[in-house]
Amino acid sequence: MVLRLDQDPDSFFSYLDKKIGFQNVTxxxxxxxxxxxxxxxxxxxxxxxxxLDLDAFTAVIDESLNARFSPNKGVQYFxxxxxxxxxxxxxxxxxxVSERMPSRL
Structure with a gap:
């Protein structure tokens, strides 16, 4: 793999040298x-x-989600x-899925 990394630029620079002359290349x-x-x-x-402390960040969001959607349940949403x-x-x-789907009347 490393050898190939050397060969690719060498081929390209050789092509440039033959085509336009390497002295004309930067x-x-x-x-x-x-x-x-x-x-x-x-x-x-x-x-x-x-x-950013991701553990603290997600804990605050979990707290907010619990307050809104699952009070006193301590659900971990993340x-x-x-x-x-x-x-x-x-x-x-x-x-x-059945818990999330509204029941049909």
Whole structure:
């Protein structure tokens, strides 16, 4: 795999050299292998940053949902593990399909 990474640019640069002459070429290589800066490290360097505690965040939302839809039941509406940018609801928290469907008269 790494060898192939060397061969691809070599083939491309050889093609450019033959076609237009490498002296007429400017090469700029960029890469994005990084990760987002760690918020606490960014803050130390003076950058505006924050860390969201997903457990606390989902607990507050669960509390609000319980107050509105299931008072005194302590339902956990979110899956136990969350990862941004998505928040996953637990489908079991909403009951079975027959419990969700209105009864027909």
């Amino acid at each position: 090469v700029a290589l960029t890469a994005d292998h990084g990760v987002a800066p760690i918020p606490t490290e960014s803050a130390k360097r003076g950058a505006a940053s924050a860390r 899956m136990p593990t969350q990862e941004l940018p998505y928040l996953a609801l637990d489908p079991h928290a909403f009951g079975t």
